[in-house]
Amino acid sequence: MSKTKVIVVGASHGGHQAILELTRQYPELDIKLFEAGDFVSFMSCGMELYLEDSVTNVNDVRNFSPENISHLGAEIYNNSEVIAINTQQKTVTVRDTTANQTQEYDYDKLILSSGVTPKRLPVAGSTLENVYLMRGKDWATKIKAKLEDPSVQNITVVGAGYIGIEAVEASVKAGKNVTLIDVIDRPLGNYLNTPLTTIIEKELKDNGVTVITGANIQSFEGQDKVTAVKTNNNNYPTDLVIQAVGVQPNTSWLDGVVALDNRGWIKTDEYLRTNVSDVYAVGDAVLSYSIPAQTKLPIALASVVRRQVRYVITHLFENQPALPFNGVVGSSALSVFNYKFATAGLNTTTAEKANVTLRSAYYQDQLRPNYVPKSKGNCDVYVTLDYEPQTHRLLGGAVLSTYDITAQGNVIALAIQHHLRLEDLAEADFFFQPEFDRQWSLLNLAAQHALGEPAF
Numbered sequence: 001m002s003k004t005k006v007i008v009v010g011a012s013h014g015g016h017q018a019i020l021e022l023t024r025q026y027p028e029l030d031i032k033l034f035e036a037g038d039f040v041s042f043m044s045c046g047m048e049l050y051l052e053d054s055v056t057n058v059n060d061v062r063n064f065s066p067e068n069i070s071h072l073g074a075e076i077y078n079n080s081e082v083i084a085i086n087t088q089q090k091t092v093t094v095r096d097t098t099a100n101q102t103q104e105y106d107y108d109k110l111i112l113s114s115g116v117t118p119k120r121l122p123v124a125g126s127t128l129e130n131v132y133l134m135r136g137k138d139w140a141t142k143i144k145a146k147l148e149d150p151s152v153q154n155i156t157v158v159g160a161g162y163i164g165i166e167a168v169e170a171s172v173k174a175g176k177n178v179t180l181i182d183v184i185d186r187p188l189g190n191y192l193n194t195p196l197t198t199i200i201e202k203e204l205k206d207n208g209v210t211v212i213t214g215a216n217i218q219s220f221e222g223q224d225k226v227t228a229v230k231t232n233n234n235n236y237p238t239d240l241v242i243q244a245v246g247v248q249p250n251t252s253w254l255d256g257v258v259a260l261d262n263r264g265w266i267k268t269d270e271y272l273r274t275n276v277s278d279v280y281a282v283g284d285a286v287l288s289y290s291i292p293a294q295t296k297l298p299i300a301l302a303s304v305v306r307r308q309v310r311y312v313i314t315h316l317f318e319n320q321p322a323l324p325f326n327g328v329v330g331s332s333a334l335s336v337f338n339y340k341f342a343t344a345g346l347n348t349t350t351a352e353k354a355n356v357t358l359r360s361a362y363y364q365d366q367l368r369p370n371y372v373p374k375s376k377g378n379c380d381v382y383v384t385l386d387y388e389p390q391t392h393r394l395l396g397g398a399v400l401s402t403y404d405i406t407a408q409g410n411v412i413a414l415a416i417q418h419h420l421r422l423e424d425l426a427e428a429d430f431f432f433q434p435e436f437d438r439q440w441s442l443l444n445l446a447a448q449h450a451l452g453e454p455a456f
Contacts, residue, residue, distance in 0.1 A: 003030040006316075007092055007107040009082045011035035012043075013302040014113025014283040014309055016063040021313035023072040031074040032105060034094055036081035040066055042137040044163075045302065051144055051170035058141060085110065085257050087276050109316055112258070112266065112274070112281040113309075116247035116300060121158065125220030131241045134163050143167070143242065147174035152239040154179070156229045158217060159244035160187040162334055165204075167242045169337060172207055179210040179236050181229065186213055191332070192341065193348050193384045195362045196400050200336050207337045212236070247300060249285035261287065265298055270324035272312050280316075282308040289327035292345040292395040292416050293354040299330045331413040333406045342409025345396030345416045346386055358396070359389045361450035367403055367442070369434050379403045383446035385412075385422070392421040392451075399442070411443055422447045 006029050008018045015033050022031050035041075041063035049055045066076040077094075083102070084093040091104045118135045120126050130146070133139050146152045147170065155171045157164050160182035171178045180187065186197040187204060204211050212231070220241060221228040229236045249264040259267040259275040266281040268274055270289070274281050283305035287296035307328060315321035333342035351358045363383040372378040379402050386396035397412040399405050415425055426448045430441035440448070440456055448456065 003028055004108045005030045005032070005106055006109045006111065007031075007105060008033040008111045008113065009092075010113035010115050010283065011037075011040045011063075011076065011078070012113065012115055012283075012305075013063060014111075014115075014305040016041055016069075017306045017309040018111055018113065018282075018313060019064075019069055019072060019074045019076075021310055023074060025313055026317075029073075033074055033076045034080040034082050034092075035076070035078045036097065037136065038079050038097075039137045040064070040076060040078050042140075044135045044140075047134065047140045047143075048166035048170050050140055051147060051166075052173055058137065058144075061137075061140075082114075083253050085254070085276070085279065087257060087279075090278065108278065110279045111309075111312060112254075112279065112285075113283040113305065114250045114254075114285050116284040117250050118243070119246045119248050120243060121217055121245055123217055123219050125222060125226065126243075128220055128222050129225040130239065131220055131226050132243065134167050134242050134244050135247075143170075146240050147171060147176070153177055154238045155240045155242065156181060156236055156238040157242045157244060158182070158229070159246070160184065160211075160213070161190060161244060161246070162188075162332070164242075164244035165334065165336055167244055168204065168209055169207075169335075171242075172209060172337075177210075178208070179212060179229075179238070180204065181212045181215050181217065181231065181236070183216055184213060187211060188334075188336075190349050191343055191347065192398055192400075193360055193362070193386070196341065196382060196384060196398055199382065199400060200339065200341075203337050203339050210236075247284070249298075251285050271315065271321050272308055272325055280312045282312060288330075289325065290346075290354070291327040291329050291419075293351070293356050295354055297330075297350075297354060299328060301328075301330060301332060303331060304328045326417075329413045329416045331409055333409060338402045339400055340402070340404050340406055341398055341400035342406035342412075343396070343398035344409050344413035345394070347384070347396050347398070348386070351386065351395065356395065357389065358386045360384055360386045361446070363446040363449045365438075365442070365445060367401065367405070367437060369438055372434060377403065381405060381442055383408075383442060385425075385446055385450050387422055387450065392423060394420055394422065394425065397446075405442065408443060422450050426451060426453075 046061040079097045081095045118133045155176045156179045157167045215231040219230045266286045284300035288299045311325045331344040368378045381401040399408045
């Protein structure tokens with residue numbers, strides 16, 4: 001009797017988790033994973049560490065290699081781009097990108113984790129030499145070479161989101177003159193509320209970064225090689241441009257077969273099933289159900305796709321799962337020179353985009369009791385809490401400090417996931433030890449402040 005055939009498209013976090021779950025939960029399956037790239041499962045989220053010489057080797061910056069996971073019983077193919085789905089015959093067409101030949105493969109269940117691709121600005125000069133992107137192994141090694149090239153002195157980073165900030169910090173640490181340009185009005189404005197981005201912007205400038213906000217890039221100037229970035233207000237000489245202006249779903253090959261929204265994001269039902277029978281979708285290219293927003297949004301995070309995959313594989317062979325996928329909060333963290341922050345759920349910007357009404361509270365304090373001097377590690381800490389005005393249900397929050405308090409972001413995420421209110425967080429039972437915190441812990445105090453209680 002032939003084995004049930006499961007095909008997985010994409011070898012990043014979603015593909016990796018799919019192999020782990022399929023082989024753990026079901027002993028007898030024919031599992032094939034197809035990856036379009038030539039290097040399986042490069043972790044772009046580890047790129048900054050590679051650029052700063054903080055990894056063992058560029059080839060180690062990956063979730064897995066085909067060799068170290070094939071023993072689980074799955075077949076893994078790189079240089080294999082899935083280009084079409086035949087829904088009637090239940091086959092996929094796979095193009096060998098090295099030989100440019102195609103082959104059909106049967107499936108009983110198909111899991112799409114096709115991911116996203118980085119955007120390029122649609123301006124003149126975007127194809128000039130030394131206009132780079134920042135995603136994947138190939139771009140990582142190209143950027144690394146430029147950071148080590150003494151002839152490259154001026155680097156312009158376009159885009160002040162996570163990836164752009166990582167490019168900025170790596171470039172500064174490599175000794176380059178760095179200009180950061182974005183059309184929005186503040187760095188990390190899509191991730192943090194204004195009080196925290198004000199601190200981050202000052203930190204960038206204190207480390208020598210020229211920060212240009214509210215700027216529309218009109219072109220990249222130069223003949224064969226880029227020499228300047230032209231905005232609506234100025235020209236900025238440059239030897240290298242690193243574009244980090246967002247991503248777009250890698251779904252054009254699905255158009256007309258799998259239901260997409262008007263921007264190309266994959267639509268799924270509450271069980272993560274597409275409109276096509278036996279075809280599921282997870283990951284960065286999917287509209288994910290946001291617990292705080294109570295609607296579906298693009299949430300491109302490794303933590304999101306791994307949770308989605310666990311759900312899909314657990315219920316893969318059920319006609320109707322007993323429970324829908326719970327949804328996700330969306331949590332992340334980043335360091336910006338001396339500062340470290342973590343954020344969870346919504347903020348003022350993302351709430352507005354999702355048409356969610358929230359109220360935001362900002363809290364600043366010291367990490368430890370007043371009798372501990374700053375010279376002994378009693379640093380400033382900053383918290384924002386975002387909540388539903390009528391019910392006080394937590395919808396988002398962030399923590400920031402020069403001390404690593406990012407684990408507090410996980411507490412906020414858990415509070416959001418379990419629909420806790422400000423009142424719950426204000427009284428939550430956390431430990432106290434003056435080497436670490438105060439009699440009321442940081443998030444207790446932030447919630448009490450949001451409720452209008454007097455300072456402790």
